[in-house]
Amino acid sequence: MSADFETGPGTVAGVDSSVFRDSEDRISPFWLERLRAYLAAGRADDVAAVMEPLHLADIGDVIEALNSDERLALVRLLGERFDYSALTEVDDSIRAEIMEALPNAEIARGVASLDSDDAVFILEDLEQHDRDEVLAKLPTFERLSLKRSLDFPEDSAGRRMQTDFIAIPPFWTVGQTIDYLRSEADLPEDFYQIYVVDASYQVLGTIALDKFLRSPRVTRIEALMNTNFVTVHATEDQEEAARDFERYDLVEVGVVDESGRLVGVLTIDDIVDVIQEEAEEDIRFLAGIGDEDISNSTISTVRSRAPWLAVNLVTAVAVSYVIGLFGATIDQMVALAVLMPIVASMGGNAGAQTMTVTVRALAMRELQGSRLRRLITREMIVGFANGIIFAILIGVVTWLRFDSVSLGIVIALAMIINMIVAGTAGILIPLALDKFKADPAIASAVFVTTITDIVGFFAFLGIAGLWFGLF
Amino acid sequence: MSADFETGPGTVAGVDSSVFRDSEDRISPFWLERLRAYLAAGRADDVAAVMEPLHLADIGDVIEALNSDERLALVRLLGERFDYSALTEVDDSIRAEIMEALPNAEIARGVASLDSDDAVFILEDLEQHDRDEVLAKLPTFERLSLKRSLDFPEDSAGRRMQTDFIAIPPFWTVGQTIDYLRSEADLPEDFYQIYVVDASYQVLGTIALDKFLRSPRVTRIEALMNTNFVTVHATEDQEEAARDFERYDLVEVGVVDESGRLVGVLTIDDIVDVIQEEAEEDIRFLAGIGDEDISNSTISTVRSRAPWLAVNLVTAVAVSYVIGLFGATIDQMVALAVLMPIVASMGGNAGAQTMTVTVRALAMRELQGSRLRRLITREMIVGFANGIIFAILIGVVTWLRFDSVSLGIVIALAMIINMIVAGTAGILIPLALDKFKADPAIASAVFVTTITDIVGFFAFLGIAGLWFGLF
Numbered sequence: 030m031s032a033d034f035e036t037g038p039g040t041v042a043g044v045d046s047s048v049f050r051d052s053e054d055r056i057s058p059f060w061l062e063r064l065r066a067y068l069a070a071g072r073a074d075d076v077a078a079v080m081e082p083l084h085l086a087d088i089g090d091v092i093e094a095l096n097s098d099e100r101l102a103l104v105r106l107l108g109e110r111f112d113y114s115a116l117t118e119v120d121d122s123i124r125a126e127i128m129e130a131l132p133n134a135e136i137a138r139g140v141a142s143l144d145s146d147d148a149v150f151i152l153e154d155l156e157q158h159d160r161d162e163v164l165a166k167l168p169t170f171e172r173l174s175l176k177r178s179l180d181f182p183e184d185s186a187g188r189r190m191q192t193d194f195i196a197i198p199p200f201w202t203v204g205q206t207i208d209y210l211r212s213e214a215d216l217p218e219d220f221y222q223i224y225v226v227d228a229s230y231q232v233l234g235t236i237a238l239d240k241f242l243r244s245p246r247v248t249r250i251e252a253l254m255n256t257n258f259v260t261v262h263a264t265e266d267q268e269e270a271a272r273d274f275e276r277y278d279l280v281e282v283g284v285v286d287e288s289g290r291l292v293g294v295l296t297i298d299d300i301v302d303v304i305q306e307e308a309e310e311d312i313r314f315l316a317g318i319g320d321e322d323i324s325n326s327t328i329s330t331v332r333s334r335a336p337w338l339a340v341n342l343v344t345a346v347a348v349s350y351v352i353g354l355f356g357a358t359i360d361q362m363v364a365l366a367v368l369m370p371i372v373a374s375m376g377g378n379a380g381a382q383t384m385t386v387t388v389r390a391l392a393m394r395e396l397q398g399s400r401l402r403r404l405i406t407r408e409m410i411v412g413f414a415n416g417i418i419f420a421i422l423i424g425v426v427t428w429l430r431f432d433s434v435s436l437g438i439v440i441a442l443a444m445i446i447n448m449i450v451a452g453t454a455g456i457l458i459p460l461a462l463d464k465f466k467a468d469p470a471i472a473s474a475v476f477v478t479t480i481t482d483i484v485g486f487f488a489f490l491g492i493a494g495l496w497f498g499l500f
Numbered sequence: 501m502s503a504d505f506e507t508g509p510g511t512v513a514g515v516d517s518s519v520f521r522d523s524e525d526r527i528s529p530f531w532l533e534r535l536r537a538y539l540a541a542g543r544a545d546d547v548a549a550v551m552e553p554l555h556l557a558d559i560g561d562v563i564e565a566l567n568s569d570e571r572l573a574l575v576r577l578l579g580e581r582f583d584y585s586a587l588t589e590v591d592d593s594i595r596a597e598i599m600e601a602l603p604n605a606e607i608a609r610g611v612a613s614l615d616s617d618d619a620v621f622i623l624e625d626l627e628q629h630d631r632d633e634v635l636a637k638l639p640t641f642e643r644l645s646l647k648r649s650l651d652f653p654e655d656s657a658g659r660r661m662q663t664d665f666i667a668i669p670p671f672w673t674v675g676q677t678i679d680y681l682r683s684e685a686d687l688p689e690d691f692y693q694i695y696v697v698d699a700s701y702q703v704l705g706t707i708a709l710d711k712f713l714r715s716p717r718v719t720r721i722e723a724l725m726n727t728n729f730v731t732v733h734a735t736e737d738q739e740e741a742a743r744d745f746e747r748y749d750l751v752e753v754g755v756v757d758e759s760g761r762l763v764g765v766l767t768i769d770d771i772v773d774v775i776q777e778e779a780e781e782d783i784r785f786l787a788g789i790g791d792e793d794i795s796n797s798t799i800s801t802v803r804s805r806a807p808w809l810a811v812n813l814v815t816a817v818a819v820s821y822v823i824g825l826f827g828a829t830i831d832q833m834v835a836l837a838v839l840m841p842i843v844a845s846m847g848g849n850a851g852a853q854t855m856t857v858t859v860r861a862l863a864m865r866e867l868q869g870s871r872l873r874r875l876i877t878r879e880m881i882v883g884f885a886n887g888i889i890f891a892i893l894i895g896v897v898t899w900l901r902f903d904s905v906s907l908g909i910v911i912a913l914a915m916i917i918n919m920i921v922a923g924t925a926g927i928l929i930p931l932a933l934d935k936f937k938a939d940p941a942i943a944s945a946v947f948v949t950t951i952t953d954i955v956g957f958f959a960f961l962g963i964a965g966l967w968f969g970l971f
Contacts, residue, residue, distance in 0.1 A: 055868050082728075086747040094868050210713045220710050221692060221751065238709035239691050242681045257553075275776070276557040278769035280692065280751060297768050298749035304772060305746070308779030309860065315783065316856035317849055323861045323871065327878045331885045334853050341849045342890055345842040346897060353838045359830070366837035367824045370844070370953070371816040378788055378812045382805050385787035389780065390794045397526050397565050400794065407798045414802045419813055426817060482841070 049087065056087075056094055064091070068099050073106040080107065089118025092127075093324065101130050113139035114147045120324040125154055133159055137166035144218060145171075145192040146299060149178045153188065178293070186270045187263030189303070190284045190293030193217035196224045197250060199233055204246030221281040221296065225254045230290040232260055232283050260285050263292055270295055271303045272394070311392055314470035315385065317341070337475075344479040351483050355490035358499045364431055365493050368440055373485030375419060376447035380477040383408045383455025388469045391459060405456055412452025416445035439496050443489035447481060454480045520558065527558075527565055535562070539570050544577040551578065560589025563598075564795070572601050584610035585618050591795035596625055604630055608637035615689060616642075616663040617770060620649045624659065649764070657741045658734030660774070661755045661764030664688035667695045668721060670704055675717030692752040692767065696725045701761040703731055703754050731756050734763055741766055742774040743865070782863055785941035786856065788812070808946075815950040822954050826961035829970045835902055836964050839911055844956030846890060847918035851948040854879045854926025859940045862930060876927055883923025887916035910967050914960035918952060925951045 051057045060079075067075040080088060080103075092100055092115065104111050104127060116124050128136060128151070136155075140148045140163060152160050152175065160179075164172050174192050181187025194217060197206055206223065210216065223241070225234040234254030244253055260283045261270045273279060274297060284293040313319070317337035321330055352359075352369070359366050387404070390396050396404065420441035428437030458476045459469035494500045522528045531550075538546040551559060551574075563571055563586065575582050575598060587595050599607060599622070607626075611619045611634060623631050623646060631650075635643050645663050652658025665688060668677055677694065681687065694712070696705040705725025715724055731754045732741045744750060745768060755764040784790070788808035792801055823830075823840070830837050858875070861867050867875065891912035899908030929947045930940035965971045 054865060084748055086749070090868070093866075094870065096870065207713055211716060216710075216714065219708065237690065238713060239687075241713060242678055242709060243687065245682060275772055277555055278557070278772075280768060297751060297772075301746055301749075301768075301772065301775060304775060305779065308776065308783070312779070312783050312786070312856060312860060316786070316852050318853050318856060321857070323857060323866055323875055327881045327885070330878060330882050331889075334850070334882065335886060335889060337853070338846060338849060338886055338890060339893075341846060342842070342893060345845040346894075348845075349838050349842055352841070356834050356838060359837050360834045363827050363831045363837075366830050366834075366840075367820050367827060369837075370823070370841060370957075371813070371820055373841070374816040374819075374953075375809060375812060378809055379805070381787050382789050382808070385783060385789060386792070386794060389783060394525065395564075395794055397561070399567060400564065404794055407801060410798045411801050411805065414798070415806060415809055418802075418806060419809060422810075422813060423817075482845075486841075 049083065056090055061091075061094060065095070065099060068095075068102045068106065071102075071106065073108070076103065076106050077110050080110075085112065085115050086118050088112070088115035092116075092119050093123060097126060100127055104131065109138075111139065113143055113151065117147050117150050120322045121154065122322065122324045122326065122329070124151070128155060128159075133162045134166060137163045141167055141171060145174055145178060145293075146189060148175055149188060153179060153183070181263050184267050185263065186261045186265045186267055186284050186295055187286075187293070189267050189270075189299050190263070190295050191217065191299075192293045194224060194283070194291070194294045195220060196226045196230065196291060199225050199227070199249075199251040199254065201250045202246060203241060203244045203248045203250070203253065206241070206250065207246070219296070220294075224283055224291055224294075225250055226291055232258070232285065232289075232291050234258060235283065237280075258283075260291075261295065262287070267300075267303045268307055271300050271307065274300045275304065307392070311388065311470040314468065315388065315474055317474065340475055344475060344482075348479065348482045348486065352486050352490070355486075355494060358490055358494040361499045362493070362497065364436065365490060368427065368436075369486055369489050371423060372440065372443045372447050372489045373482045375423075375444060376451040376481030376485045377478045378451075379412060379415060379448050380451035380455040380481045381474070383412070383452050384459055384473050384477050387456050387459040388473060391463050391469055396460075401460075408452045408456045409449065412449045412455075413445070415452075416448030419448065420444040435496060436493075439493045440489060442492050443485065446488045447485045450484045451477070451481045520554065527561055532562070532565060536566070536570060539566075539573045539577065542573075542577065544579070547574065547577050548581050551581075556583065556586050557589050559583070559586035563587075563590050564594060568597060571598055575602065580609075582610065584614055584622065588618050588621050591793045592625065593793065593795045593797065593800070595622070599626060599630075604633045605637060608634045612638055612642060616645055616649060616764075617660060619646055620659060624650060624654070652734050655738050656734065657732045657736045657738055657755050657766055658757075658764070660738050660741075660770050661734070661766050662688065662770075663764045665695060665754070665762070665765045666691060667697045667701065667762060670696050670698070670720075670722040670725065672721045673717060674712060674715045674719045674721070674724065677712070677721065678717070690767070691765075695754055695762055695765075696721055697762055703729070703756065703760075703762050705729060706754065708751075729754075731762075732766065733758070738771075738774045739778055742771050742778065745771045746775070778863070782859065782941040785939065786859065786945055788945060811946055815946060815953075819950065819953045819957065823957050823961070826957075826965060829961055829965040832970045833964070833968065835907065836961060839898065839907075840957055840960050842894060843911065843914045843918050843960045844953045846894075846915060847922040847952030847956045848949045849922075850883060850886060850919050851922035851926040851952045852945070854883070854923050855930055855944050855948050858927045858930040859944055862934050862940055867931075872931075879923045879927045880920065883920045883926075884916070886923075887919030890919065891915040906967060907964075910964045911960060913963050914956070917959045918956045921955045922948070922952045 048057050049060050064076065064079055067079065083091065092103065095103065100123070116127065140151060152163065155163065164175060167175070178188060178190065178192065197209070221238060223236045223238070224232055225236065226232055234256045235258040236250070236254050240253060259273055259277055259279065261273060263284050263286050270282065273282065280297045282295050283291050284295055286292045317334070319333035321333040325333070390404070423444055424437040424441030427440050428434050454477050459473045462469040462472055519528050520531050535547065535550055538550065554562065563574065566574065571594070587598065611622060623634065626634065635646060638646070649659060649661065649663065668680070692709060694707045694709070695703055696707065697703055705727045706729045707721070707725050711724060730744055730748055730750065732744060734755050734757050741753065744753065751768045753766050754762050755766055757763045790804035792804045796804070861875070894915055895908040895912030898911050899905050925948050930944045933940040933943055
């Protein structure tokens with residue numbers, strides 16, 4: 030990285046506080062200390078001077094690094110010099126906290142200067158009455174356009190889209206278009222393609238900007254445009270749109286309403302965030318965490334995690350009832366209690382492996398036709414193979430530890446059974462949940478571990494009971 | 501999505517086999533059947549005709565949906581009509597299988613027509629001697645340029661970069677540049693910005709294409725260029741580069757060598773794949789799976805998973821020794837064996853929750869200064885709060901089940917201890933691994949569950965032993 034994001038002079042105790050990021054790519058503590066001092070002293074111009082060279086994302090990081098009072102002081106001291114787009118770069122909970130504290134009139138002023146997609150991103154999290162109040166303070170055109178975006182479902186392409194775009198008729202030439210772009214002051218901030226539309230805004234084609242720059246002025250737009258283009262529907266989920274971006278290596282895509290009219294565009298920078306979010310979501314759900322981020326308060330964190338733990342408590346108690354069935358067996362041979370968690374734990378791990386592969390393959394839509402059958406077969410064989418390997422290992426270890434060949438054989442048999450069950454459950458449970466339109470990432474883990482726990486304990490204690498005649 | 505990816509006429513048993521994707525966004529079985537029939541019959545022109553309208557990514561999906569023999573038949577029948585870029589869209593193991601089967605001369609012919617980044621992507625997985633043979637068959641200029649990319653470390657920006665880009669001197673005008681672009685035939689396929697360089701190819705500035713189209717022909721490049729630009733070093737990890745793309749909403753970035761010379765560019769479509777891969781990697785590592793995908797063979801899958809299971813076996817046996825310490829205690833009160841997995845399981849789940857949040861926050865570089873301290877405090881409080889909640893629940897359930905207030909109190913105390921330990925371990929272990937430059941995603945899970953298992957069993961059995969005087 031170039032070192033372009035440094036700012037003015039100034040040193041604290043011999044350390045250069047003008048350097049924004051340290052060698053670890055973290056915000057320099059000295060830089061931050063200086064900002065804090067300016068904020069505490071209310072020195073608005075100095076705050077503005079150190080913030081001015083920062084990129085939006087860096088401003089977002091600074092806001093996250095400050096405490097609640099400092100954040101508000103920053104926004105208030107900067108006043109009109111504060112760019113509200115920076116709020117799209119911070120965690121939801123921090124944004125909510127800042128918006129809560131600001132008067133609606135101030136929010137309206139800040140939002141009015143934003144691109145439509147950023148404005149929607151900020152408005153959608155406001156309470157209904159605050160949102161209405163802010164919207165009422167905006168100019169008519171902005172208000173209507175933002176309202177239309179807000180009417181689309183949450184997480185839809187219509188919510189995420191930018192409503193400024195460049196649309197031209199097919200009978201223009203390259204020269205006419207360039208002249209238009211040069212004379213028109215009110216263009217979107219960044220754009221990567223131009224849309225060719227008919228009188229009713231139906232998309233006829235798209236032209237990437239590089240194609241424009243390569244073509245002579247006299248070329249007719251009709252002749253230049255790409256007619257094999259992709260569009261997304263405004264009501265489509267942003268996740269679907271993201272898949273199109275990934276699949277077709279898009280940088281920008283047109284968004285159309287139910288009658289096929291072009292109403293906005295999605296750009297790759299928004300989609301990168303969506304891709305990131307979707308992967309995060311699967312990671313969180315697989316680990317039993319809800320929609321939380323690291324800025325969440327303690328109370329909301331407890332609230333987000335307790336339900337998953339409650340489900341786990343119910344299944345753990347259910348599993349303990351299965352063990353309870355063998356109380357008399359354990360009573361006669363306490364080594365069984367010592368060994369039983371091994372079988373359950375290995376099954377749980379093997380099940381989690383298969384389940385994770387399956388959940389991600391489903392999320393990426395990679396399970397088509399023959400691949401699905403092959404995956405099921407493979408996972409069952411893998412379960413069997415790993416079952417044999419680890420059955421032999423644990424069998425020998427147990428034999429040596431307890432000086433009992435029988436106990437070694439019993440645990441080995443239970444291990445093979447549980448590993449095969451783990452592989453089978455790890456693939457079939459996510460598939461079944463997907464079939465019933467449930468998100469496999471959310472519910473698979475609890476089902477799979479419950480099954481491998483129950484089968485692990487049942488198989489081991491059951492086989493032991495039969496083998497040693499303990500029933 | 502628009503329906504632009506359909507192809508010519510033709511029906512199978514009354515179902516339209518010309519439709520490429522069905523309503524579920526999967527490749528239509530009828531379309532695939534028709535392709536299979538053409539492949540089996542060796543009808544090269546028909547194969548070419550049905551494949552022709554497909555986008556690269558769709559061709560990749562088709563290759564993945566076919567079996568090994570069909571894949572080779574497809575590549576062979578299409579011959580020069582097969583676009584090797586499609587191989588960048590398939591799983592590693594499938595690409596390796598196809599490359600293995602093709603003669604090196606044929607690979608050289610296919611690779612010669614590719615963009616440099618795609619060519620490197622395909623060449624880097626070949627065995628050293630195959631790679632040298634293919635390179636030897638390429639024209640000198642291509643060979644040298646590919647060799648240079650291949651000399652950069654794996655997963656570096658230099659490996660991923662495209663070596664074709666547009667660089668112009670600062671004293672040109674917009675008009676001169678447009679004329680150059682119109683006259684120059686050999687331009688990169690897609691580009692989003694133009695680089696302004698001095699005579700030794702040091703980057704002076706960048707210009708996004710839309711800025712070009714808005715500016716009058718007489719504007720000097722110097723006056724138009726953005727000098728607050730980001731570049732990445734060729735040796736930098738692609739993950740670092742991806743973070744710059746995300747942070748600064750980039751679409752394209754220049755790659756410079758150790759002397760600051762511009763040697764290539766990275767574009768967002770490559771980076772989207774990197775972002776996806778990195779998130780996938782964390783998901784896989786957290787679940788104890790190595791670098792595998794769903795096309796891996798059964799044997800390589802067993803090989804990738806067995807080490808993780810082996811580590812788990814060792815820790816599970818260690819845990820069972822901890823239980824073994826309490827053999828006499830369990831012998832006197834078999835209910836302890838029935839209940840003990842509950843405490844361990846709850847701790848394991850709570851630990852996984854905290855650990856996952858921490859691992860992802862580390863991966864996203866979100867833990868700076870005051871946030872880190874706040875997160876540690878929060879997780880310990882959350883552990884304590886959830887500990888109290890679930891201690892009360894399980895305490896009451898146990899009391900009613902075994903009609904023993906004492907047993908309820910014992911399990912409740914053990915639960916509180918294990919939940920606090922789970923929260924603490926869940927955050928400190930990933931942080932410690934990160935401190936020692938290990939990837940927290942790989943090793944955290946096994947440490948955390950081992951600790952929560954040991955503490956869970958030890959606390960429950962220990963407190964029970966003391967309480968009931970069973971030692």
